[in-house]
Each structure stands twice: as structure tokens, then as C-alpha cells.
Amino acid sequence: MSRPSRLMFAVAAVGMLISAAAGAQEYPTKPITLIVPWPAGGSTDLTMRAIAESASKILGQPIAIDNKAGGGGTVGPATMAAAAKPDGYTIAQLPITVFRLPLMQEVSWDPSKDFSYIIHLTGYTFGVTTNTESQFKTWKDVVDFAKQNPGKVTYATPGAGTSLHIGMEQIATLAGIKLTQVPFKGGAETNAAVLGQHTMLQADSTGWRPLVDAGKLRLLMVWTSARSPNFPDVPTLKELGYPMVYDSPFGIAGPKGMDPKIVAKLHDAFKKAIEDPAVIATLAKYDMVPNYKNTEDYKKFVVEVTNSERKVIDSLGLAKK
Amino acid sequence: MSNNSNVKFRFNNSELWGGLIGLGLGLFVIRSGLKLKLGTINDPGSGYVLFYTGILMCLFAASIIIASLSEGGPTFGSRWENARWTKPLIVIASLTAFAFSLDTFGFLLSSIPLMVLLLRLIDPVRWSLAIPIAVIAPLGMWWILKRLLLIQLPSGIFEIG
């Protein structure tokens, strides 16, 4: 970049100050980009679209969804943390992998420093499905088969290091079996993988629901604390003898250094959005309920989650060497 | 390009240099692949495909080099024969200048001078036509994008545009 003269620098600095001050008042003056780090069409993508749609009405500017999938949902936030300006026009959904992956390997971001946390929104219902034509009728069938054929049972996840991957490995350890993970980029892809019987199982959030309803997939278990009202016959992890609950709560954040006024504006808009009955109805389709936390509580929650994740990762031997 | 401009074993043989650049890139890709770890065949790592692509690149580059040595190839001079090489150079220079000014001065303040340069330097368009085109085209596009499609072009430090 060219080196601006002192005068120009002064002019620029004054200009920026004015525009920054004006920016906080007028914000938003142009469309906002919301990075959803999952492929379009999965449960996260569809619910985030509904939430964004409602929030955009409150903000008075369109919110464009940008699907940057990969890396278990970390490619999008990592790109934002690295490249986006903290002007409130680029924000991202933060899945739990953003906190977990740094514990497992070298990454380009630091969750404690690189984000301006805005609001905590909701969590998932996870479940394990198999094709209706498969030999597995219950989770016990899977365990029995895997005991005789270690490593032969394959399961599709939306990415390495996702809650689905970690959860399945924990289950496998407890059950004394060995499973093989195949990382995909998100729900739309794992649905296709298990429908086409390319993998035996699918571990994913509720994007599989229409296919389970249509009888194409069989739901073997859910990872919530209580049974889902939509699938009253499907056992939870606890009932199957694994003392765990996984719901991978998520929220949204911007790049570090965002103006607190802009954060507050976004927080208010998204808070109203998850109170919108239309949004609650869309969330309910995917067995999700709003789980609101304000900016401060979200920050505290990130610290807690990082600590508890560290214990799990250590116990599975997946920690960064 | 005439056939008698082909040369063997000459350092200005353009084919040879094309191949050498390819070989260099291939070696670089192999090295990057190795650094990123190959993994195992059961679970290929991040560098797996890069490593093998690099090997292929070296093979293809080598075949280009061998062909250039055995059959010869056109010289750099012959490739640019009858060409006004200064013109592309001017365009490249204007575009580079534009690239550096875009972020600082914004779309309108950078693209209008760029248009003037291009209109006047490739084959001069008369001023009475060049100036209106250079002003109206960027301004018109900027307006359409901003008002109709809600796309904001970079406005630069002066917030113009």
C-alpha cells in the first residue's frame, strides 16, 4: 500500500472518526452479511435464514446469508475473524467447534480474543439415523454388529471435531466399540450419504427430520436430555446407558473490536427475532428452542464451554499435541 | 510466427522457460504437500492430493522441457513479433495503479481516471468523447448498483460513492 502523507493521514483520521460516529447512529445503512458456516439447506442454514429474515425487518436492512462451509463449521468464522472489518456488516454463526477445534489442533483463530460476541440464540437436537433398508433396527443392533466388525461401521458427520464426531467417539468408547467417522460438510450432504447407503449411519442435527417422517430414514437415538415430542418412541442417550447430553448451543458474533453500540443494536434485533412466533415455529420444525443469553452471559458461557470441552477432549485422547 | 524462428538449445526458447516455470511450481507444490502431511491411505491428510498433483506437474513440465530441447520452440522475440508490446504494458500499469488506489480513494475516484487513461492510451479516443464516457459509465453503473441492486461499491477514505 502507498504511504499516505501526514496531511492525508490527518484528513483520513478525521474522516474515519466522523464516519464512525455517524456509523453507530445510522447503522445499518447497507445489507448485512451473516456467515453461516454450513452448506445451504441444512438445519442450521434454514433456521438461521428464518432468524435473519425476522431480524432484518427490525434492522431495516436485508441480511444476506453467506454459506461458507467446511472444517466442521469453523471455516466461516475463521475467515471472518481474519478478514472482515468489525463494522457490523459481517457477522457469523458460531458453532461450538470454534471453541473445540483450537483444543485439538493448530488453528488460525483464538476464540478468547478474535470475536465480538453478540447474542446466544439456540441449540440443536442431534440424532443418529440409518437408512430404513439397513439391518440396524435399534442402536443395540449397531453395537452388536460393531463388536464383531470393529471399524466397519461408518458414520457421516458434518465435520471432524463437531459435537457429532466427539459425541459418537464418546459413545463408542463407553460401548467398547470402534466406529469410523466420515466427515462431510453439513446436513444436506450427510442426508444424501445415508440415503444412498454410502455410510451406514448419520450423526447430525435435525435436518433429517423430513426424511424420517417420510420413512426413508430410521432414527435410532436422540442426544437431548428428554425424548423429543416429535419422536416419542426414540430413546435418548441416557436411556441407552450413556450418561451424556449434547445440544451444541450456538450464537452469533462479529470480528473483534466491534463498536458496543453496534453490538447492542444487533443483539436487540436478534433477541426480538428469536421471540418472533414465526421463527419459533420454524425452529420447532427442527426440534430447536430459543436459548437466549445476552452479550455478557454469552462471553461467560464461552469460557465455561471451553473448560468443559477441554476435559472431554483430554479424556478421548484427541487433544492437541 | 514463422517456422524458421524455431531454435534449439537456445536460452531465449520460450517453450523451455515455460517448462522450467512449471517444474519450479511443481516442486513447490510437492514441498507444500509434504509440509502439510500426507496422512495414510486410510485417512489421507491435507497434503495428500497436493503432493501427487505436484508430482504430475513435474512430469508434465519435464515433458515440455524435453520437447523444447529436442524439437526447439519459438523464441520470445518471435512470440511478440508484430505486436505493440508497449500497449499491454500500459494497460497493466494502469490497472496496477487502479488496484492500489481502489481501497484508499474508492470506486468512483479511481475508476474515472482509469477510464480516462485507458480511453486515451490504447488508441486515443478524442477528448470530447473520452471524458463523457469515462465519467458517465462508472457513475451510471454505480448508481444502478447502489439504488437498484443495493450493492455498495468501495467508497474510500473520502466517503465518495
Place this chain on the structure above:
Amino acid sequence: MDTIINVAHGFGIALLPVNLVYCFIGVFIGTLVGVLPGIGPISAMSLLLPVTLSGTPESGIIMMAGIYYGSMYGGSTTSILVNIPGEAASVVTCIDGHQMAKQGRAGPALGISAFGSFIAGTFALIALMLVAPSLASVAIAFGPADYFSLMALGLVVLTFLTQGSMAKALLMACIGIVLGLIGLDSITAQPRLTFGRIELIDGIGLVPVVMGLFGVAEVLLNTEQIIKRDIINAKITQLFPSKEDWKASTGPVARGTVLGFFLGILPGGGAVISSFASYALEKRLSKTPERFGNGAIEGVAGPEAANNAAAGGAFIPLMTLGIPPNVVMALLLGAFVIHGLQPGPLLITQNPGLFWGIVASMYIGNVMLLVLNLPMIGMWVQLLKLPYNILFPLIVLFTIIGVYCSSNNVFDVYVMIAFGVIGYFMRKLGYEPAPLVLAFVLGPMLENNLRKSLILSQGDLMTFVTRPISATCLALAVVLLVGPLLPSLRKKRELVALDEGV
């Protein structure tokens, strides 16, 4: 019989005046964004999604769908006129389409791509009506190993795109793969080849690469020539395809349609692969393959039909399984969900009016597009009459705007300028950009699926041969690769082709 009743019901919904208006707005916006390179249907649809919420679900989705297939029509215009592909699927249209324009045949090239698109679009819709549910299985039959082999076949196809040295084309393809892999690894999220540049973490965009290698490089090449610098060397003779053009194009359009429709069903890259594949097929079948690359109308008709048929095929996995095969379809899925509908196996039975209404509206939209686009051909051709010294700066301006709009990122403008310069030197040294672009698109999918299939097969390479789809693709690839090396075989084939021709 059910089908006929359903179709009638569908037209009943699509012909409601309000839906006709939405359909027209959709295809009109689609044509606009299709013609502007870089501004694709994705950005237009995301911004207009809220607008569609005011009406009924049918109206909203009819409009969104209109934008999508409308943009498919417009995408080829800039490829033909100024050698700038509006999207990846139009890259191959540049090869012969722009040559035709240079020979003063821009009219027939635009005409055949409009008619080809119409025919392919119509066929795809009829197929969608008749066989959508039964074809759903095709979309999921492809596992990682099959995708890998399909991508490998796609890369072999590129050898048919090249006029010059095979070694150079293959080297370019490898470079394309490597460029495609820049950024965070999609499986482990490790940064690759980013050189510490934060902008590269997300990888290099397709739009700046394509615009640089084609658009900017083309301008640079043209400015240096002293004698023949006008885009058109010959006089513009006619505006519409002649009888001979039609005769030459019938086969390619028919084959391109079928190819495009089936490849379009596959999630990921269907439209792009089908346009390249159609080009390769036509060149292979042609009695005069040397005409390809020098303005053969078959090289425009086939790929254009293919990528429009693919746009129709892409609706199948969305409507029947709720699996969107590309980002545009995913946006439509979003529209469904926000309207309170759930695409999936139950959609057609639970909401027959919606499904058939949308399909019928697409048929009407295709007719509208043809009517809208044909008169514009004359206008586009006039554009070529602008003196080159005014046209070139304008092309540069439009590529810059297009690239910026595709990502809202100034870095992409730098990337485009860099690739423009690289593309210029590549072309000067006889390296062609098309193989690089194809490999750039296919490379990441190739890598991802190779790694997944090796994990699935526990490192057993036999998986590529034992799976029937994968084996078929690989066998085809081998035939295509080895075929040209066996002159006796080729002669025989040419004789056969001649016999058939008579």
C-alpha cells in the same frame, strides 16, 4: 392420467395473473443479473427473498425460480460477445461462441443459445413432470468414490478442450487443482498455501480467476495487435441461425439436453460438468473436429442446452428429497421453509398445487424468456459495432465491477488483475485457460471425495473399480484418453460416423 390432471391443475395456478406478474419479474431480473458478469442469481435471490414473502408461497417461489433459470439464459451473452463468461457453466461457451462473434456471427451464436436453452429447458420440465419421483434415487446413488471418478472423467474431458499441446493442457489442469485447494482444508480446517495472507484463507474465488484469465487477458491480447483489432473481422451477416446452423445444432442440442438433465440431478457441479462434457462429446462425434475452437456452432449449441437442462434437473433432488444440489437450490429451499413448507419426500403429495404450479410456471417463464431475449439479440450485436478503443475500457470497467460485486471484496479485484496478467503471458506462450478453469472447479470436489472414499474403503483402492458407477466413469475416462492414441480405432470410428451421417 393423474399426471395430466396435475399438470392442468398446475397451469391453473401458474396462469393466475398475480403469478404471471411474479414470474415475469423473476425472469426479467434473472436476465439482467445473468448478463452482468459476476452478479449471479445467488446475490439477487438472497436480496430479493424478503420481497417474495409478501405474497403466497407459490408466487414467491415462482419468482425466485424465475431469477434462477432467467440468469441461465443471460449467462452466455457476455461469453459470446466479449469472451467473459458470466458463470462457470459458460466458460466453454466462450471457446467457440466468441470465435463466432469475431467472424461476424454473434447473431446466430446468441440465437442458437437462446433457442437451445429454450428447447433444453422445456424438455427438462417435461421430464421433471413425468419422472421426478423415480429419478430421486439417481441423486443419492452417487457416493464419494463415484464422485471422485466422475470428477476424474471431467478432468479427462479437458483434453478435448485444448487445441495445442496435451502436456501444456495437463500442466494447466494441475495448476488449476492446486489453485482450487488454496484455503482452509474442508476436512481438517488446516490452512493450505495461504502464505499467511488472511484473504486467502477462504480460497481464491472462481469469478476473479475466470474474469482475469478470459476478460482482462483478452483485452491485453487485443490491444497489442496492430492490424486486426476490431472484435469483428467480418461483416455481421445475419441475426438468426440459418438453416445450416439449425441442421448442425439439432444433434448437439438433443444430446446436450439429455446429458445436462442427468448430470444436473447430481448434487454439486452438475451444470458445469455437463457443459464441458457436452462440448467434448460434440467434438468427439464431429466429422470435422478441427472446426472446434474456430467458431463451430455445435460448440455453442450443445453446452448451452446442457447447462439449461441441468438447471431443470437440479429441481429433482430438491423437490423430492429436500436435498439442494447447489447454492441456488438451497436458497429456494430457504424460501420454502420460510413460507412454512418442507421440501422432502412428502412435498409432492402434501402440496400438489405448489409443486405442479411451480413446474407449470417454469414452462411459461421459459416462453417469456425466449420472447424477451430474441429481440435483444439485435441490440447485443449492435454493441459489437462500438469501436474497440471505447469497448475495451468499458469491458475492463465491467469486469472490475462484476468481480467486486461477486464478493464485496477489494482483494478479489487484485486477484482478477493478477490473473489477467498471468493469462496474457499464458496465452502468449501457448497455454490455454479453459483446462485451468475446469480443474479449478473440479479439483476441490475431486480431493474431498477422494479422501472420503479412502476413509470409507479403509484405504482400499479397489472401491473405485468395484462400484458400478465409479467403474463406468473410469472406463469412459480411459477410453477417452486412450482413444486418440489408437489411430486405427479412430479411423474405424470415423468411418462408422460417416456411414451414420449418410
